[in-house]
Amino acid sequence: MLKIVLINIENYLRKVLIDINNFSGIIIAMINTDLLTAALLEQRETFLTRSRGVSREIVPTLAKMLKAPQVIVITGLRRVGKSTLLAQIADAYLEDSFYFVNFEDERLLNFQADDFDLLQETLISLFGEKKTFLLDEIQNVPEWERFVRRLHDQGYKFIVTGSNASLLSQELGTRLTGRSIRVELFPFSFREFLQFRKIVPPNLTHLTAKQKGQLRKQAREYLLIGGIPDALKYPELNWHKTLYDDVLYRDIAARYKLDNTRSLQELAFYLCSNTASSISFNKLKDWLKLGSGNTVKNYITYLENSWLFATINKYAHSVKEQQIAAKKIYGIDTGLLKSVGFAFSENKGRLLENAVFLRLRRNQQKIFYYKTAENYEVDFFLPEQKTFVQAAWQLNSPAVLERELRALSSAVREQPQAKSCVIVTENIKQIYQWDKLHIQVVPLYEWLL
Structure with a gap:
């Protein structure tokens, strides 16, 4: 009899535990829904009221893309203004017909692909039916492309942003092949830098001596300060170093699970201090005391994917020769290079060359440096434009x-x-x-404008 009673008690307790677990699951789901609702409401309010800042030059070029059915993917360095660009796009083209979700929000830290149905349901319940999704920093959600593909096939429009070029490329190449258009956002151009300072560029064909002097002064300051929006807004704060550390430790070391963060830090510091220079993976391997040149190659790839640096190859008809030749390295922003690198301001020629590269890179994908058989080097060759570009701080000696x-x-x-x-x-x-040869020499301010 006692045994039967004990068995019944055991079964009852087991049932109670099951009910408690199920109830806990309901509570957790309710909490998640409430948290999601609060986050979405707050995010939309912040998005609608945020400062629009400098009008980005890229906005007018997006008009045709928005009419096309493809997913628009905006990539670029962390804190370069992608969220503000989304707001400018919304103002210019979307009126009130969009949802906005920022996946950098810590309340969405554990958001998974399976949560997208709940996200859509919550968005509809809060804001009604809309056909356009603005998804900020989407790379934080694994397999996000599954949801985008499914709703894209149903006729929804997506504009997504991300700070990791490699992850986005991998994801776009799996489920969104042929369904996406990629847009790159850079730090402020010189024209945007002048707009931030409320300076209207004069007509370059009729410049007075005063206007030339003012433009020359602004171009020099642009080299030293760069074009990262927050660094310009808050010059008293060390935004460049904060951004640099975030990219190294959050976007690279954590994401790629790197144990040897010191080598990554030393490599990034070396590249900041030696931009516009040739680099050799094997030489850097020896200097960093790493076991393989491939490790250095991987680290530089991570730095490129996170938009801190870009490399260009030597021009050659053989792809193999392009790959084995030394590469040249450039930074994403001259102000960041100067702030983080060692004594960089002493070599203005490298800053100028980096600025020339960035001006080219905004509009060109195929950029090479050129090495002649006589061992002369030209900084940039654009084979599609059939153009050579050389950068030199001064030509003041024969x-x-x-x-x-x-x-x-x-x-x-x-x-x-x-x-x-x-x-x-x-x-x-x-x-x-x-x-x-007919060789044109132009001042930096004219080239940048």
């Missing part, structure tokens, strides 16, 4: 001038189809005839 002109001449002899040769300097505007 030896420097001859070196730059001779390098361009040697390159054009090897690439006779080249149509244009340009030298960008700090302040010189002139045309040189050299070895039957």
Whole structure:
């Protein structure tokens, strides 16, 4: 009899435990729904009332993309203004017909792909039926592309942003092949930098001496300060270092589960201090005391995917030769390089070359450096535009001038189809005839505008 009673008690307790677990699950689900609701309401209010800041030059070019059916994917460095760009897009083209979700919100830290149905349900209950989703920092959600693909096939429009080029490329290449358009957002251009400072660029064809002096001053400051919005808004705060550390430790070390963060830090510091220079994976491997050149290659890939740096290859007809030759490294922002790198301000020529690269990179994907058979180097070659571009801080000595002109001449002899040769300097505007070449020398401010 006692045994039967004990068995019944045991069964009863087991049932109670099951009921408690089920009830706990309901409570947790209710808490998650309430948290999600609060987050979405607060996010929308913040999004609608946030400062629109500087009008980004890219906004008008997005009009046609918004009419196309593809998913628009906006990528770029952390804190470069992607959320503000979404707000400007909404103001210009979407009126009130959109949802906004920011996945950097710590309340959505554990958001998973299976939660997207709950997200959609909650958005509809709060804001009604809308056909456009603005999803900020989407790379924080594993397998986000499954939800986007499903609703995209149902006729919904998506504009998503992310700070990791590799993750987005992998995800776009699996379930969204042919269904997406990629847009890159950079720090402020020089024109946007002037707009931030409330300076209207004058007509470049009729510049007075005063206007030239003012533009020259602004261009020099643009090199030293850069174009990262928060760094410009709050110059008294060390935004560059904060951003740099966030990228290294949150976007790279944590995401790729790196144990040797010191080597990553030393490599990034070296690259900041030696931008516009050639790099060798094997030499960097020896310097960092890493076991393999592939480790260095991987680290640099991580730094590129997180938008801190970009590399370009030597121009060659053989892809193999392009891959094995040394690469040149450039930073995403000259102000960040100067703030983080070692004594960088002493070499303004490298800052200028980096700024020239960024101006090219905004509009071009295929950028190379050129090395001639005579061992002369031209900083940039654009094969599709058939253009050579050289960067030099000054041409104030015959030896420097001859070196730059001779390098361009040697390159054009090897690439006779080249149509244009340009030298960008700090302040010189002139045309040189050299070895039957028509070489245009332009000041940095004119090149950037």
